[in-house]
Amino acid sequence: MMADAPFRILPELTDSNRHFWQGGRDGRLVFLRCQQCGYYLHPPTPVCPVDRSKDIAPEAVSGRATVTSFTVNHHQWIPGFDPPYVIGLVSIIEQPEVRLTTNIVHCEPDEVVIGMDVRVVFEHHEDPHGDIWLPLFEPAAAPGDTRA
């Protein structure tokens, strides 16, 4: 686990979700995508719900998203994972109906608003069953940010 990362309950890696939870190794947010019609499939599924194609492959998206809703959580649900923290529901810009429940990070909770632009940032967790890179999201226009 990264030195500054909190305790997290990690997802169980399977053949159908590995692309998503380990895509962050290369800094990429990856979804399954129908190679026939271009639809992103989330959660992962073996058949495209639009055209029923099985021609599906993992593809990276830009990592940019907007905040569809959020809640500032104050209750300690998980020992070791301390509130307050912001739980957000973000929509990826490539296909807004694809939503991720995530955390909005690198800003104060009262700075989060519905509709704000965010971008992915990964939190790496080492694990004997396979490392996990959790996709979190930060304001797209972070103050003092010098990255492109």
Next chain:
Amino acid sequence: MPDRPLEQNCAITGIGQSAIGRRLGIDPLELTLDACLAAVDDAGLALSDIDGVSTYPGMMSAPRGFSGAGAVDVIDALRITADWHDSGAETSGQLGSVIKACLAVGAGLADHVLCFRSVWEGTAQGTAGRASVGMGGGGSGFYASGFMQWTLPFGAASASCWIAQYAQAHMHRYGTTPEQLAQIALNARRNAALNPNAIYRDPMTMDDYFASRMITTPFHLFDCDAPCDGATAFIVSRRELAADLGGTPVFVEAVGTAMRDRPSWDQIHDLTRTVGADAADQMWGRTSLTPADVDVAELYDGFSFLTMLWLEALGLCPMGGSGPFVEGGHRIARDGPLPLNTHGGQLSGGRLHGYGFLHEACVQLRGEGGERQVDSQPRVAAVAAGGGNTCGCMLVSTLQ
């Protein structure tokens, strides 16, 4: 659709509840059987008359306390000779089990179906205070799987974390205020004060509400229902058999089961319109009654905001307009035009998980509410249970 929807061949002829409490420490099957036997007795039936059993969710892998007994547990314990039985969680919310019983009776598979819902979440939580009933996990060596893999790693461990986001979206879109949301909890507490079986009966002011700790914005503690121990049961009978039983039958006028959006907590199309609206639309399409005919509303409040969504879904107020509708609490009070959650709901009455609303609807329609009985002699009740991605609703009445 058939000329006459099958559910209209049915009546609720008996209702029963066990003791209800925060931590009763009673065997959950015993609680379940208490409610079942009370319902059979209330209907004026003998156990030998019961030929069907239905429950939600039945024997499933679930958090401790979520299910007190399966259908087969009750069948065996009471030596019921069942011509039909069913259970499961993949249905139209908790009421799905009652709705399925109506269909079985309507189809002639059974004459008198015993329906029950049993919880013991209070005792299951032990002495850790009013803790949440998690949906899985925690601790080293535990990994999140299934739907929870998408939420638990981010600390979104409870339905409160998901439904709070529906409420935030509603506030953002329609200008709904925290004070309006509070009215659901305050109304429930006022009604619970008159319900001897309710969990929380002490008066609660708006200040008390806002002083309670924040769980996850905008939900304070009192926006979340109170886990408890208790069981509720009904007898769904063939309508023409009801008259001979001597009690006041509550007729099933229409049911709603539709779930047209994605069956998901976070991928649903519109966070401010959960799938309850689909069930409600379908229900109104199966009856000549309209929202204007509803005398009392018993609408699920696992979280306060879900009641507001149901008010909108059922057309009891405009879509998006639940905030102004409940403003001040007058319209939803027992002496108002639409008495709401007259037993205290799950927020103050206890989390009987859906069945408590149908029970209270029957109590009110039968005029047996005692101190909390609404004065207007209600004849039609709207009942809804669930929220988010699993919802069902019923319209019940004493109209002949």
